[in-house]
Amino acid sequence: MTDPHDECGCQEYRELSRRGFVTAGLNVAALALPSGMPGWLPEVRWAQSANSSRDVIVSIFMRGGADGLSLVAPFGDAAYYSGRPTIAIPRPDAASQQRGIALDNFFMLPQGMAGLRPAYLANQLLIVHATGQSATNSRSHFEAERYLEAGKPADYGIATGWLARHLLTSAPLKPTAPLRGISLGWGGTRLTLTGAPKTLPIPQPENYRHYAPDDSVLDRMFAGGWAPVRDSAKDALRTVNLLKAIGFSQYVPANGAVYPQTDFGKGLRALAAIIKGDAGLEAAHLDIGGWDTHANQGPTSGTMHTLMQDFSNSLGAFWADVMQGAGSHNVTVVVFSEFGRNARENGSQGTDHGRASVAFFMGQGIAGGRVMAQWPGLQRAQLEDGQDLRVTIDHRDLLAEIVKYRLGNPNLTTIFPGYVPVERGITTTGAAAPASALPRRRSLLRQGPGA
């Protein structure tokens, strides 16, 4: 009802403003009224509530500007090899042990990404290439991260994240859940989830605790006081007890899944335990950093290879554990980075900040098993500023489709302000879903590239 730039720092103000908005003539009876609803949200329609089959969303951010041209390499574009004489992934039909794994007759995974192949073959992993931020060309990590996480470019007035606004405009899956959203990792809530109701920054769920000799004292003290601190304190106390009740150390992943003993692997493992605990968690965000590969990138056997192994084996384990088979849970995973890297390598066997990269989508409701791309080409004349892979699909198109069809939330103008997303057909349920759930992949894999 007011400008989203309103910097009012007062949650009470917003709750009350919202009530004012309600009394201004909307049909109150039709609305659930969760607390924490910002007052400035225009004409919100509540997403499906309770007993709905909407997915838990896991948002993963590859911080540092991940090189999409190594993560999912275009061996079908000759300029990929001419631009990267020392750091290209060998073709799938090469003799080298480091050769790529063909996904179709144009793209391949490097060996470090092999952990994602089972999900791809099960048609539950979709790769979107040449995607990124179409409305800003910032090559600053922090600006690009911020714009992507806020869901709106070049606007410092937006203080909440896109996923937070999804939760703000959704009724809770479980009305009593103390923890609807979790931001894993140190240093506070990531912007993606900043401003979300019942959402806490939890560095390591298995070690989330306080040191009060008797927590009933804290409980009583925070029974009064003001939102949002009171609510946050109460949720934190309940969450500490909730996580205490989950036996993280005894947790046995399903389907023989093995998580790497890395921060990322351990984070996903803990998340799997929380999701299976059916505690009402709806959204999670976690980071995997280290993608700023200016020198000695090593996508076949070096630094980036090791990092990709961590990424793909952790995510592959999560898929096997949580998203596969009879007892699977409704989960959608989305993976982004703030930008990609230059098409051509630099003088240090690395790559500098670029534009488009890849995004990954995983889940039973994802039209996967394929690489979606409107390939712009890597010839110099085809590159943005003569150096970078062009952004052909705005990341908000993809996220909006997930929000609408997998999270059942129609409030896209609130979640991605000022943007009209284009449906790309990345879910099996959306209006633009592909006619066949089985794209070209199988026959091409059998043929092999260059066959």
Place this chain on the structure above:
Amino acid sequence: MDELDNRDDESSATPPLRTDAPTERAVPPSRRAFLGTLGAVAAGAVGATAIAPADAEAQGRAPYGALIDRLGQRAEWKDIDLRLLRRVTLGMTASDVTAVKALGFDRYLAEQLTPSSIDDTACDTRIATRYPQFAYSQATLLAKESVFWNEVVAPVQRAIVERGAFSKRQLQERMTEFWTDHFNIANSPPRLVDYRDVIRQHALGNFGDMVRASMRSPAMLIYLDQVWSTKWGVNENYARELMELHTVGWNGGYTQQDVHELARVLTGWTIDSNRNFLYRADYHDFGAKTVMGVDFPARPQAGGTAGMDEAMTFAEFLINHPATARHIATKLLRWFIRPDPTNTQINAVAAAYTATGGDIKAMLRVVLTRNNLANAPAKLKRPFHYYVSALRTTGVTVDPWSDWNNWEGVSGSLWDLAHQIFAWQTPDGYPDRAEYWAGLMVNRWNAMSSVVGNWGQVGQYPRFSPTPFMQLPTTAGVVAEINRRMFGGEMTMSLSTELTRWLQVNPTSNSRVQQAVYYAACSPDFQYY
């Protein structure tokens, strides 16, 4: 609705405390009427509103702002002198209370506005002795770049925490924090020079002087890519933030075209190989430019400082722009008074800016009035403020930083609290909004464990002693001492009840007293100021 039912400490455990305390202006209608009406709304009734938005606008504020007066007020905060202390310090100590009572509201504020009038030798000596890094020249800082984190950043962060905790010039520290975020720069060696020579230097001086200094600050020009902006390739980053964040504000009436034109005006403002400020006329675009209606006609290419005057002229235009006065006035009111300042309040502070040409003290005199403070809703301390206020009021000893292993206890808490000094990466600075910080309650409680949890062991964590709280070793005596040292004597009844319950098990037990201080520091009372 339940969030309104026990909204403040007037709940059942607490004897009723009137919200129409003498220090508050009456704001109609009564609180009870508000609650009744809102209860009806939650039950589904449509029609009656708590306060008509039109009325609220007539009062000069956003709809429902008046309600905050009621909901966010601390009924216990009756003493106007203490209300001043809460806002100008990083934590009100018992000796601050003594000082304001001895001097009175006006003289205390006048002293804080003139930091040189306050003898701060003890703190200055402490910092200079413990943390010579704080005074390093740019050349020394650059020479240390490869060991920057270990040998410079960690001790400087520690120095800033200790200065906040132990300086008597508290308002200067509050203002330094404010401007550090206003002119935010991510960490780098020259960033420390900026912090010292731009931010601290002008924190209570003239706003225009700060802008002028910032424009020549290598850290700023590097951080916002100005140093790479030339007539051959313009970078708009600094030009945009100079208007959007530093002066006229995002709604200050400029367009994207103005950003581009200002970037052209600023070409040539760069640095030399030692990262000192340098103007290079050969980088400058001498073509015709128009920014926000200010014309810069084309001029012949020349050397020296030719063309530098264009940005200086436009800086004066920005500094003297009414939108800048309102932008700074609004931010200061938000920092010290309330998240939703009224137009009347903003206009008054902006008028002081305009009348004095941007004198910060003059603005603060209009911000920190009895009337404004009496009606200021309680504000959530940001983590730095919260942590430092615990150091100030629990009487802990902070040992000097000695090495990397010693870092964790003090600066490490700020990392865990997501408020590490110089770590905000985008140019808008750490947010000052309650909902941004409210999710960190467990982190805040754990930070209090690190403040009062270490019993006398010399090293990385502050050293706590319960003895000062046990001068009268009875339950009532300890509660009274916690109240005096940490709450200026204005502790809520509900906290007093809770601490009494905890202490009466054994008020002479050192660990019970330590735990009571921990609970007091964790309490809702201590989260706000």
